[in-house]
Amino acid sequence: METLRMVTVVAPVNIAVIKYWGKRDENLILPLNGSISGTLSTNQMCAKTTVSFSRNFTRNRIWLNGVEETFENRRLINCLNEVRRRAKEQGKISPEELEYNVHICSVNNFPTAAGLASSAAGYACLVASLSKLYQLDGDISSIARQGSGSACRSIYGGFVEWIAGDKNDGTDSCAVQVVDSNHWNEMRVLILVVSENKKKTGSTAGMQTSVATSELLKTRVSQVVPKRLADIKQAIYNKDFKTFADITMQDSNQFHAVCLDTYPPLVYMSEVSHAISDLIHQINEEAGKTIVAYTFDAGPNACLYLLEEHVPLVLAAVNHVFPTTQNADTYFTGIPVTLDSQLEKKLPKIVERTPWDPNALRYTVHTKIGEGPKELTAADHLLGANGHPTPMAF
Amino acid sequence: METLRMVTVVAPVNIAVIKYWGKRDENLILPLNGSISGTLSTNQMCAKTTVSFSRNFTRNRIWLNGVEETFENRRLINCLNEVRRRAKEQGKISPEELEYNVHICSVNNFPTAAGLASSAAGYACLVASLSKLYQLDGDISSIARQGSGSACRSIYGGFVEWIAGDKNDGTDSCAVQVVDSNHWNEMRVLILVVSENKKKTGSTAGMQTSVATSELLKTRVSQVVPKRLADIKQAIYNKDFKTFADITMQDSNQFHAVCLDTYPPLVYMSEVSHAISDLIHQINEEAGKTIVAYTFDAGPNACLYLLEEHVPLVLAAVNHVFPTTQNADTYFTGIPVTLDSQLEKKLPKIVERTPWDPNALRYTVHTKIGEGPKELTAADHLLGANGHPTPMAF
Known part of the structure; x- marks a missing residue:
């Protein structure tokens, strides 16, 4: 019997000081203008996501705050596909494993959709956890961007700029750190x-x-x-x-x-x-x-x-x-x-x-102001050995 | 003994559909952009103003809604001066009469300063009544404009455009009627x-x-x-x-x-x-x-x-x-x-x-939608034969 591959990550909320409003590409989520935000410490507010893949999973599944949601979500699928595409390119995951279905379980420790940037933290957490699961190298903010535009800024700590970019394929529309979380410590x-x-x-x-x-x-x-x-x-x-x-x-x-x-x-x-x-x-x-x-x-x-x-x-x-x-x-x-x-x-x-x-x-x-996404230990997994949510996921 | 020269006028409120916001000259009240409004019927809302001059008046005085106010008001003085300047030019008033002090008494039949364009109706009424008192000919909207910008639009009925103009002296910044009050009667x-x-x-x-x-x-x-x-x-x-x-x-x-x-x-x-x-x-x-x-x-x-x-x-x-x-x-x-x-x-x-x-x-x-300022008869005067407010002025 094979061990379940599983990763758990917490990711921060970010609050823009120069706002993002308006896209030049709806599917790739490319913005009309650049934006800047502060990344908030995950000690107070965060999303937490566990991802896992296994030959035993019969389909892709996702649970948000303890409730199973449909996987038929274009943005979610875009993120997963892009992670897998890069994983294939980078070659650390076997072709067989790339075919396995995933289970995703995510919770926010603050009210969702209350205008508190829950989707930014959520998609940053999803992409950061998937990227670790698939052992990706390189900048992943442009993947998070395809989940929720402002999520790309939650990939880094401190103050972060989302560079609008001007390429049609969006490859230059990603987040970069302006200063780290210690620079303006006060x-x-x-x-x-x-x-x-x-x-x-x-x-x-x-x-x-x-x-x-x-x-x-x-x-x-x-x-x-x-x-x-x-x-x-x-x-x-x-x-x-x-x-x-x-x-x-x-x-x-x-x-x-x-x-x-x-x-x-x-x-x-x-x-x-x-x-x-x-x-x-x-x-x-x-x-x-x-x-x-x-x-x-x-x-x-x-x-x-x-x-x-x-x-x-x-x-x-x-x-x-x-x-x-x-x-x-x-x-x-x-x-x-x-x-x-x-x-x-x-x-x-x-x-x-x-x-x-x-x-x-x-x-x-x-x-x-705090740091970017962080990987947690097995003690924090939201999915159990059977690939289903544990009591912590509710 | 000489009869008191006295005029009473009602003037309408106007409600802009293209808004006036921002001046290019604070003293002359010249706007950054043109605007358009509908003039409202004086049957429901109006300002009513009686003006009078007399050799017996020892100083200029003004009463608003029954309360005497200071005449030391730049906009008020600008309007009076401009009326007198034109009256002198047009020559229907004797040089002696031009020197007489004025009494002004004005009431609104709706709450002032409740965001209901009371200053527009008020200054339109002031300028329309003074213009009749001094027997002015020609467009007087550019005088009303110097009292309160949007007052110039209350000088005409129907839908009215305030043309921004571009001259520095403001002589081309005046109101013109777009259509009269019968055009869009519904x-x-x-x-x-x-x-x-x-x-x-x-x-x-x-x-x-x-x-x-x-x-x-x-x-x-x-x-x-x-x-x-x-x-x-x-x-x-x-x-x-x-x-x-x-x-x-x-x-x-x-x-x-x-x-x-x-x-x-x-x-x-x-x-x-x-x-x-x-x-x-x-x-x-x-x-x-x-x-x-x-x-x-x-x-x-x-x-x-x-x-x-x-x-x-x-x-x-x-x-x-x-x-x-x-x-x-x-x-x-x-x-x-x-x-x-x-x-x-x-x-x-x-x-x-x-x-x-x-x-x-x-x-x-x-x-x-209604008409512009209208002169009333002696029965409506807000000033008595002594040049002081009557009970109607309160």
Whole structure:
């Protein structure tokens, strides 16, 4: 009897500071413009995926968060095919093994489709685990890209650029690391999960409509983003927080502006999202310098970039304006923080504001910039020796 | 004893379908791009202004809605000076009379500064009344423009274009009628006043920030608006509602997109505004054709353009999704409407929607396209023989 070949990997979420919105090729997932993101530590949020192949598997199967899903998913199949194509080319896997069916089991430790980049982490994890299973060499970000565009950025840690590329076959559209996770070690990220879960247009359909109808998207792609990419990379190299923050906020706003210029319009930010943005501008104004930046993806949740030293003050301000009735330990998740007790002295005008009704925010996550996908040991496998999900997979 | 020379005028509100946002000259109020609006009937909403001059008036005075305001207002003084300059040139007023002080008394029959274009109606009324008092000939829209940019469009009835012009002295930046108020006689307007009155950035400061910070505004001005102006005029000439509606909605969305691309961002639409926009798209989809268009100015209120035949159905749909607990006679103001009782049959999917909590809307106004400023008789004067406000002025 032969041992089951099995690999388990965790992969990170990433949060773009220069946004990706609009494809030039729907099948290959080639973007209209380059983008840059921070990769978040897998200690707080991650996808975890176990993959396995075996001569005994009668068909390809996949389980997501404990539920079996159909394998008839073009993006999933594209990723698997591309991994196998390269594996064949590289020759470390026998022709026989290349024919075996696979079992895939994946979980997220955070709510899927809550606008928290779950598909990026999920596809990065899928491709990273398959690549290890098939012993691939070389850059795999261009494979992850074919699962979910922004997944390519989760293949590396630190700050990562997805280079748009210009080849029709997409071979030059891949992610590269701008700086590793230690370069700007003081950088922290606060995710404010907003208490709303309306069904919105998904990002794939949304960006198609934007490309078809928004005149302003063309200007963004051709005239705005190239300069912002260059400028924010320089700010990251220099650890120049103010420039980094201004560009991050401006680019988030412009992405949502393009969504509104889409016809019919796409509205991802809620009243609470806008109130958070307004609060951040007020904090920076009252602090007398830029200490925190917001960015919003295709959903209402806010992601704040800020330095470690300012987390207690900013979180205290957020907590004043958006109070909670929850227990601190389920509300403040991630890296422990003690709220700044001097809020009234340091930001008196914020304290004068009338707070929102409690629980406009569902919970918060405090995390930091982290590394790319990591292989775990056999103890973490989500599939058992029989190739079926273990209790950990639910 | 000499009779007091006194004139009273009513002037209309106008609602832009191609938006004005951004000036190329702050003092002369010259716009970056042309704009087009519908002038609303003064039967439902208007400003009313009485102006008078007399050798007995010891200083210039102005009362707005019954409260005396300072005359130290650059825009007010610019308008008065320009009227007097032309009056001197045209020679119908004696040099002595040109030196007399003026009294001005103005009221709006709708809430000021509620995002309902009160300054446009107000300055149009001021300039129209002063122009009659000083017996001016010729186009006065370029004077009204110096009070409040969009006021120039309230000088004419029907659909009106404000031509941006390109001269530095602004003499070619004036309003012209596209079609008179009878041309598209079936056109109706529904104003949905949203129950919110947050303090927002005023439009003067807002557009300055947009000009300074929004890259997308440049594209809008140079590449988008010129074509839209030409296309919507053609749609108005042809009474082509679908084209008119699509351009109107797209232009409103783009204006708010530019506001969001401004830094810090300007957010004028509320959650209710976006829900109205969403409802209108759903109504058009379910109706199988475009029967109603939304547009939003620098505030949360919606203005709907639609044809007379569709008012009962659209208002019934609005009323289903945004129910009220108010009495019908204070809630449905303006031209009487009987709500369509067949809503469930005609738009069943709208009826399936969960309504909002009651009173998200404060009230509605049903009005139509109307004429420009009109002179009233002595019975309507807001100033008495002593040159002071009468009880009607409060």
